[in-house]
Amino acid sequence: MAEFRYKAFVSYSWSDAKWGKWLLHAIETYRTPGALIGKDGQLGPVPARLHPLFKDREEEAAGASIGQAVEHALENSEFLIVICSPRSAQSKWVNRELAWFKTHRDPAKILALIVDGTPGSGDEHECFPAALTHRVAPDMRVTDEPVDAPLAADARISGDGKRRARLKLAAAMLGVGLDELVNRDDRRRTVRTRLMVGASLALATVMSGLAWAAVVARDEADRQRAESDGLVEFMLTDLREKLEPVGRLDALDVVGQRALKYYAGQQAGSLDADSLGRRSRALHLVGEVSNIRGDSAAGLGAFRQAAATTGELLARDPGNPQRIFDHAQSVYWVGYTAYERGEPKEAEAQFREYKRLADRLVAIDPGNTDWQLEVSYADSNLGTLLLGQGRYGEAEQSFANAQRIAEAIAAKDPADLTKQIDMAQAISWTAFALERQEKIEPALALYGREHAIYVAVLAKDPGNTTARSGTGTALIGIGRLETMRGNGAKALSAMQKAVDGSIALRSAEPGNTLWTQYEVKRRYELGIAALLFGRIDLARQQLSAARPLLGGLIAKDPTNDIWNLDLAAQLDELEVRLLAGSGRHGEAIIRADHAIALLGQRKDSTDPMMRAVYASVLLVRGDMHLRAGQRALAREDWRSVDRLTAGADADLPSSLLTLRYAAARRQGNAAAAAPIRQVLDRRGWRHPAYLRELRQVY
Structure with a gap:
């Protein structure tokens, strides 16, 4: 056998x-x-x-x-x-x-x-x-x-x-x-029941004799437990605050695990409110470290346990603002981790619950700036979900509300660097929503303002990793906008600085998957921009550096859709374009097939950014099929571009309209191409991809 x-x-x-x-x-x-x-x-x-x-x-x-x-x-x-x-x-x-x-x-x-x-x-x-x-x-x-x-x-x-x-x-x-x-x-259950009854009677006799000794020992046990609770509280507050800004994942993990081990032998129902609070904070710490290290399953599990713990605390004292706040944090992290794992329905449900809890806090104490910030964070979360659905106007409103709150709070306490960073991040999201609506000038102004805030924070706290990463976010946004304006030198310079900053962060903390994710994404964006402005070698460098980094992320967590689907498909798109440009048509088709298979697995098919990646790959694959003499396959790919970019011309972003225009021209459909060009020209769209398409002769 x-x-x-x-x-x-x-x-x-x-x-x-x-x-x-x-x-x-x-x-x-x-x-x-x-x-x-x-x-x-x-x-x-x-x-x-x-x-x-x-x-x-x-x-x-x-x-x-x-x-x-x-x-x-x-x-x-x-x-x-x-x-x-x-x-x-x-x-x-x-x-x-x-x-x-x-x-x-x-x-x-x-x-x-x-x-x-x-x-x-x-x-x-x-x-x-x-x-x-x-x-x-x-x-x-x-x-x-x-x-x-x-x-x-x-x-x-x-x-x-x-x-x-x-x-x-x-x-x-x-x-x-x-x-x-x-x-x-x-039969076994019957015997066990009889034994338990007999044992209980015997135990009652023994316990009565031990009761007096327990009373004597209790005071000493309470004293020792109070000291232990105090140590755990120090680990989860003061010690964490010292370790977190310098990126000590190893030490943070030890802090969380030690705290959980302390409470592991104690029943949750027997813990008082303070102990339950410490337990939830330990679970939060373990969840955050797990997420950073790429184990989103463990992170989600820890956050769900934390939410159950804080939910129990809130049920015991439903009108207590601190209990509402603590539960809101747990709910947020469950939603965030679900969002990272490509589970938009659960993410939206948790984010909306987070918003409801934040609104309750402000209703209880309207002047409390901490509670106002929670509303700001909640609006930002909802805005992010709306962005992914292409509802840019609604997203802008959510982000603008979050920005207004963050600015008012930061203005009251300009010396508080955390509040300055909160304001910069709120500004960044508003800028991104404006960028998606192609409001280039106001978006550029906001990205510039965001960058200036981070620079000011770093002048006072050079080791602040959040501000260092934030400068890259602002610079990559500036690079995308300068690309839309056709300013190659400015676009590539800003994006290269963003990539350099990401390299420095990852090198200082190799185990932090967030820094690696940012670097991969920024290398992709720099690679695409380099292609558009004719810097082929620069584009190849970005792809060569990004591939192994993404491979490491995927090996750590095969359930993270952002890594396994979105980023993988984006790098495929960059490679498809490079292969097609160098005449390696067969290899380009194979890589395009791989990208299309990945994109077909995405749970959310509404995200305009990923629809643009999908359509871009199909467009190039159609070109390669045409070069191979496979006209029927080429036309089918271009028709697929039509389906991916479906919608009223006036309602679509120019990136998708450009791809629809390109597909119409390739199919010889001048009647469909002409009104699309009119819309793009009326908008003043001067993206290099569109200008290049105008020069093509079919």
């Missing part, structure tokens, strides 16, 4: 993580009835325990490839248990894991646990993944041919319930009959 490292691999959607945690504990702690151990079952000798189980992506090292890690674990697992819900039915990871197990292992060893939804409904309530109920081809493609679903346990109250579902799965993995386990488990 084959030996397996894992008894089972548990496959589930991240949205069902609580069920995954329950199942892992339920199966790994299950003890086979003694009378059955060693007997011959359907699968051989019946084992005493069903462990270990593979904990999906959580168990592998952060640097491992998701494909290699999962496939290695599947190969070394005797069973596959899939947690079935409408979320897992739609999960590409769950379907991929099922497909791999079906094609490489015994499909009879697949077990299902229903936790939500309706089996076989075929609609949005369907809980069975397609790979579970359909034949999988040898190439791991899920076909349309239905097959019988495997054994399913239903953990819901309306189904088997948790206890019987656990026994169903255990019976299948042990190779014994379900009735045999149920009967033995009933």
